[in-house]
Amino acid sequence: MGKKDRMSGNEAVANALRQINPDVMPAFPITPSTEIPQFMATFAANGLIDTEFIPVESEHSSMSASIGAEAAGARTVTATSSCGLAFMWEELFIAASNRLPLALTLVNRALSGPININCDHSDSMGARDAGWIQLYAETNQEAYDNMIMAYRIAEHKDVRLPIMICQDGFITSHAVMNIEVLEDDVVKKFVGEYTPDDYLLNKERPMAVGPYAVSGFYMEAKRQQAEALRNVKRVALEVAAEYEQISGRKYGLFEEYRMEDAEYAVVIIGSAAGTAKDAVDRLRDKGIKAGVIKIRFFRPFPAAEITAALKNVKAVAVMDRCEGFSDHGGPLGADTISAMYQANLNAYAVNYIYGLGGRDVKVESILEVFAALQEIVSTGKVGETYRYLGLRDRKDA
Amino acid sequence: MSYNFKEWMNKPERLAPGHRMCAGCGGTIAVRNVLRALHEGDKAVIGNATGCLEVSTFMYPYTAWEDSYIHNAFENAGSTLSGVETAYRALKKKGKIDDTYKFITFGGDGGTYDIGLQSLSGAMERNHDMVYVCYDNGAYMNTGVQRSSATPMYADTTTTPVGKKSIGKLQNRKDLAEVIAAHDIPYVAQTTFVQNFKDLHVKAEKAIYTPGAAFLNIMSPCPTGWKYTPSDLLEYCKMAVETCYWPLFEVVEGKWILNYEPKKKLPVEEFLRGQGRFKHLFKPGNEHLIAEFQAEVDRRWEQLLYFCNR
């Protein structure tokens, strides 16, 4: 089923893109995603891909040009991180509302300020309501696999939405891991040719994109977009099933780790899920029924499926690698806990802010979270639900 | 490139009626006459920055454009079309497209001189095979006549209102054609609606059919923002050229060429008079303001003559 290799997360995604051979890639450098456009420009320079690389003058233009290229009928990709994504902000909504299935490989990094180049999820979480599909990776392997599945999901006729393939800055993007890479022709066959029904360069009939829509149309336009995002769940599982056939690796909307009889659970996104799994293993060795839910798709948010997986737990800690500034918790916390309420779950729930700006998350940190959950269950007292993990606090605070 | 007026008028219309631009709008006159320069059989993708033109020509579900059209946002018409043009090259290379397409994007002075300048600069510098057309009416008309960097000195706009302690906009207008010429692209030109559109048609055809990036700056009067009688549009264009307020020139491969020199350069009042936005300049005691305006027109004209080796 492919061959073993060792590469960084950026290299893994770039290699997936080499195999996909997209038509156009506009991009602008920003740490820690810079290597991806560098790899692609180099592949193009050496004739390994046909991709037309556009060295644009900003991320705003990389997303603008991506929208133009995708609307024109070209399979398009761009890459960015942090402030680059923030600079694209307005364009993200336009890509989605135009129903353009372009791909953005995002290497998560903290937003300024203060300026910081390390991992957290404040960049993509800031874009969570833009109408994009968002999927996250724990490992380099997952980043590679997600990239290969991305266009099949985004371009599906019931979806046709842009897709953001996220991985953790430096933690996976720069760390070299063993991964299994599929054969080029297998990927090519799996991804297939891009054949949109309508596009700007379609000689059969012209197309006009980006209208002014008055109040009598706007709300219906948004409802239509919401339906497309809803369809992602079904399509993603179909694509995952097919991908399992060629890769042997199984993917769902999220991953349940030792959740079957779990009493204490952590819901988490990205590379720190690996750390949480180690913590769970240690607790399980002691007979404590701990488990992890690792989010793969954050948009659409698989609310019903996640609450089904949580229905027997006694306490949940939702982990946000992003400060939501709601004075109440982070975005994953808000979505998860409101879904639990709607599903009539009786579990205790707290929301942790952790790992901001690259703050290290150790197994011990996650053990601390599970200990807190056990404390809540044993005392019946939740206390503060909006918590920080790994924060240096004053002794008397 | 030959020019036969009647032949050109026989060409099919590529901007349909039924758009919602104001009566007497100069913007659509610019668009229609640029698009007429496309050779029959050639297809086009039109780009458009947000502005009057966009909200009026593609109001769901009606498009006025006969060709494929993309509006993205206010500030990115240059980069959006550079993506389209690149897609064309990519798909052509792969043998997925065989027709000839041309790429033309329109922006007002707000989307071009100001908020879209970076995107435009990038697209020009990368030398995409496209034409960026600025229909310059000298203010943000779509939002209700606010000043732009294309607004001429002393104009009364809603963000530079004339009042007891204000004489309108204090700064000179930016010379964008010169800025774009400094990008060292193959073709830059400035024109407006004079000479039965010969100057505009010839320049539009050169811009579209010169390989690489091209920029056209077209003064397009706005009766709403300039506050004049709509039927007088052509008169203002003529006076803008005859006073040397809006000279006709091209920059071809870096070489500046003056296309028209009035036999007798008229005083700038001939252009300013009748426009409500300059009404205050004609009040007794404000003669010095017109003199300053004239001095600026003269300075720019002399500079242009110098660039053109005249």
Place this chain on the structure above:
Amino acid sequence: MNEFSKLNETTPWQELTEGMKIFTGGNSRDFNTGEWTTIKPVVNEEKCRHCLICTPVCPDSAIPVTESRRGTIDYAHCKGCGICAKACPFGAIEMKPVKPAEKR
């Protein structure tokens, strides 16, 4: 009427075009802007020499040309700006009030 022009503010969301894109050209013709005006250009056919100068000056593409001859002014779209009347070198176009009954 163009099929896309039939979409309107009673159309359910499921039936609007995907991404609000329109897959045709020039269907704005189905939208009447002629009713905006109170004056309209009227051509004196005897004076008109079909020089066609009125055509490119029209902001509303309302003065068509067929085989080098000016066609009938499109009153369904003419907004009555009067530029054509001023442009005509032969004084062949006159702006006249639109009678209420003529409004469409």
